[in-house]
């Protein structure tokens with residue numbers, strides 16, 4: 001039985017003061033509850049220490065949205081995986097479509113970053129998913145295959161414990177347009193099949209594959225309840241404690 005993960009990607013929102021408040025509000029709503037999965041928040045780098053202090057004792061894990069592809073050196077403006085580890089980070093999001101689109105990150109970057117995240121004993125959440133033009137052109141599966149093939153077979157020791165996948169159709173991110181349950185299930189099952197071919201059947205059976213793209217309290221239950229969906233990567237709805245916890249409630253209702 002795979003344990004669900006509901007992960008909030010705060011993106012470029014929430015400085016230390018606002019982040020502390022949001023993390024406290026999420027923690028308050030979850031405190032004392034027995035959860036059957038994992039709940040994670042991924043604040044901007046500078047907000048991580050504030051959230052780390054607040055989240056202590058609450059069932060809220062701490063993540064980062066990105067990291068450097070190097071551990072140290074002359075890389076102005078970067079933050080090393082080891083620094084994140086020291087700050088209490090347990091998960092790092094790698095390969096988000098916004099990193100691909102706005103910062104030109106490639107498979108080489110993603111493979112290097114995931115290796116360093118693993119070397120620090122942290123878990124990586126690797127994001128992938130097709131553009132609207134790919135879907136309209138009937139290339140969604142080809143794109144997803146290439147994205148997974150470009151990274152997973154290059155990793156030293158990927159397993160269901162240190163790696164989480166997040167299928168995020170780009171046309172559904174921040175658009176209010178959610179993948180239909182049919183599309184989500186089909187793409188997740190297809191992803192799991194690919195993982196099986198690349199990393200083996202056992203890893204595939206245990207690997208968590210999150211859905212991301214306009215997931216909200218109103219649709220979380222249906223999406224996260226799909227056989228091959230193991231939780232959600234949440235953008236907009238992670239910025240309101242009530243909505244984020246509403247999604248956790250949806251996960252608990254179907255996988256708890």
Ligand code: PEP
Nearest residue numbers: 173174212213214235236
């Ligand atoms: C995301 O950016 O990972 C995401 C899923 O965003 P949203 O939930 O806002 O679509």
